[in-house]
Amino acid sequence: MFRPLATLSLAIALSLAGCDGKSVQQANTGAPAQPQHGGVLRVAFDGDPNCIDPQQAGNNTALNVGRQLVDSLTDQDPQTAEIVPWLAERWEVSDDSRQFIFHLREGVTFSDGSVLDAAAVKANFEAIVALGAQAQLASTYLAGLETVEVIGPLSVRIRFKQANAQFLQATSTMSLGLLAPSTLARSAEQRCQGALVGSGPFNVKSFEHNRLVRIEARADYAWPSSLAEHKGRAWLEAIEFHILPESGVRLGSLLSGQIDVNTSVPVQDEAVLQAQGIASIARSNPGIVFNLTPNESRPPLDDAKVRQALNKAIDRSQFKGVISRYQKPASSVLASSTPYYQDLSAVLAYDPQGAGQLLDSAGWHKGADGWRQRDGKRLNFALDYWQASTPVLELVQQQLRQAGIELRLNKSTIGQVSLLQASLNYELWFFNLTRADPDVLRTVFLASGRNVNVRGPLALDQTLIDSAASLDVQRRGALIHQASRELLEQGHVIPLVEAATVTAFRDAVRGLHYEASTRLQFYDTWLAQPGSH
Template sequence: MFQQNFFSKAALALLIAGSLVGCDQAASSSTEASKAPDAPQRGGKLLIAIDTDPNCLDPQQAGNNNSLNIGRQLTDSLTDQDSKSGEIVPWLATQWQVDDDNRRFTFTLRDGVSFSDGSTFSAQSVKDNFEAIVKLGARASLASTYLKGLKQIETPDEHTVVVTFDQPNAQFLQATSTMSLGFFSPATVKATAEARCQGSLTGTGPFVLKQFVHNQKTELVRRDGYQWPSSLAAHQGESYLDAVEYRVIPESGVRFGSLISGQLDVNVGVTPQDESLLLAKKIKLLARTNPGLVYSLFPNHSTPLMASQPVRQALNLAIDRPALKPVLSRYQASATSVLAKTTPLYQDRSSALKYDPQAAEKLLEDNGWKRAADGIRSKDGQRLSFRISYWQNAPFIELVQQQVKKVGIDLQLEKAPIGQVVARQASGNLTVDFYNLTRSDPDVLRTVFDASGRNVNRRQPSEVDRLLLQSSETLDSAQRQKYVTEAADLLIAEGNAIPLVELATVIATGQQVQGFHFDASSRFQLYDTWLSAKE
């Protein structure tokens, strides 16, 4: 067993093995912007525009960025992750020990932490929260996968918690830095999953939930007496801001105009077409490529169409990824693997993602898919047609639709509210899923594809599951690199992942917004954010 205040050398090497170059892209609107005051100022309400309803505020359950960016303000984590180095550093845990086989993790907790209802945060809180996440099962779409294989949690005293897994768990330490494994009070843990989604949340964080109105707004207020920020924080004590209000504004033009006019402080839903206009108006743009799983299509093997590997492979070959660039943000890029470039252990697999419409057509012809008069193929009376449901601002998907039509595939698009899309995805009945998933660890692949877990493809266990399991069990960076790369290759070759575009989070802020920055997962924590006087 070894003791550490930070990550071990082996683990640190693992985290930074993937290229981190460009992961903190930032664009300032103008060198003429007024200089920020020397000292942070306290007070004020930060007004943030988001493009969709958060749907569920509980970060232990939620999976979309708007929800998680709200949940992050309400709760803290055992550790934090440096966005530049990938290093895991203390937060609610001051130090930790990890057994040599990566099965047993012992955390020493800091003293004096409490929930906003006055109840004490302790080792029992960690145990209760983690066990509640396991009971949530699939509802805890991310958090439950981070705790897969949990064997037991021991609390030898109120400041020591020991978490043991059935098998080595290389990804767990990084998982403890996420808001998905953040902490809530005993009253919250006992509440129903539905109540928690709707705002029955009492956390340890620097802000407290005041109001949540679906499709309108979420209001937070400063937590009085907060004294336990992450070791990465720029200050101590309470947050600078008095309050934060997230306003749901679906129309990009309204978000744009409201920011320009000063009615908003932050727009987290910047569209590619607005970037040049915002820069021309001397509005600050902050951008960071999201680590994790890129925007991809995920065929469902349980449906007749996608049970056919040649169909899945033809779909991959029919997509011209570089041709998607004209509709992307200047900070986005076409996919070169299942993982984004900013993900630790990423390797370029673009050779497996080449555009080859002739090969796609041959695959379909050889497997009996013949063109009809309208150009769409059919076989045994079934058209090569399917629909994807999505809620994101993703104009590139329309170009993908046009591209695959050229080889005889009819891709139909249905944009719907996030709640409807999430429900359809959960049903397992969609022919093809479409989304991305942000996480600064390659274990994000196991989260999505593991046949004994989420199993987005609804496929039978195969070699890729063995590789994903092995990658989760070793901290040896060379070995883990090998397993992750082989798994990515198999997912692409078998048509189980059809990567499209790397997501980049692009945020516009007024000149009065200071101290706003991304975390390692391209999300944000507002504890250090403050407002200077508007000009």
């Protein structure tokens, strides 16, 4: 049996109760000028995308590029979290949520002229599975895929081995965006470097690492999401993504008009931009908060007492002095804007005495110099990171110092950090992951999945699997709560700060907005002429 679309939409709306729909997304309030074609939008990133293939990428800069290149089967309303049509005009989901049938719209082509049909969907999903771990997010969304069957030129049936409550939302992400068969035939590395052909409103023109990504509008584009504000080709002629790691350079470039959009506004620049009358949009990121995740294959992080002590030694209330007004200290592994979020701040309470007792019982005692030692070795950890979050990490460093724990901070490039992570050569991993569905926990922490903890199987894994399979709203919520609590109580994750994305832009930039996963969608963006309102 299959559920009709209306019933499915109601189920989604119920399951996403509590999702934050109050994002700050209004900036230009004067009498609107009319949208117009043309212009090159200059956008600043704070780091190199590294790999711009949306099916492989996991970082926001890459996904912000990838979203412009590919279309998805569905889209997700950023205000209501409802799943709505895009490439698929309609769909049916079986009562056990194991089978999904999508009926595609006619006339869609990839930019090389090849047809986007049911066979192309089948080829894409099977290619993602073949990529394995290289498809950092996409492969986890397709875990348990059994078959992809073409049942008509524009109809495809996707079957999973078990119930898969998260899959419909996953089809709205750029990670499951569709690429032309000619792209699927290329190597993963070629695709990373820009050899990509999608059906989206823009095509890759060039990609120079640590300098620039240029994408150009596709003239015959005619199948935007049902959420789009216009039809036809994108308003912009092209977009240039400039890599500007230094926040001061991004600020100066925006104020001087050398760039049009700064996608990464640090807290210290917010007041300056406000005083200068620079427009901005901001939105909380659903998903996993910024955190430190321990590599449990390495001692002493294989000891739960040490991991638990790290959580207790951090006073998250102090973060308020160094984070954006759009952010807040973490109160769980999930951000409060995520469906099924529950406040677990009591588990994360600052308890320096408890931290000390745990470390003492684990054999790590304070020496005369204040550092904790065992067998003549100091308790210390290295953290290699690339994000613009140094003030928070420096505060964590100071707090852990009070507990006798040394945290060595090493800011590097995303490429260097990615190499360390890929080789499992890290002690603590600093990251957040945005997704408007709590299944992001299974994506990241499942031992048979991405397994950022590098740990062996635990009972936790079955809880994560069951949470992705449950179709009952209350049961799924209970399982997400159980998994979240266990991740915190066993020190598998040390949450720090809820992520928020703040984007500033010149007055000429219009129609800029975030999609449901707080990444930028440029299809409706346009540039007004000087003096327009």
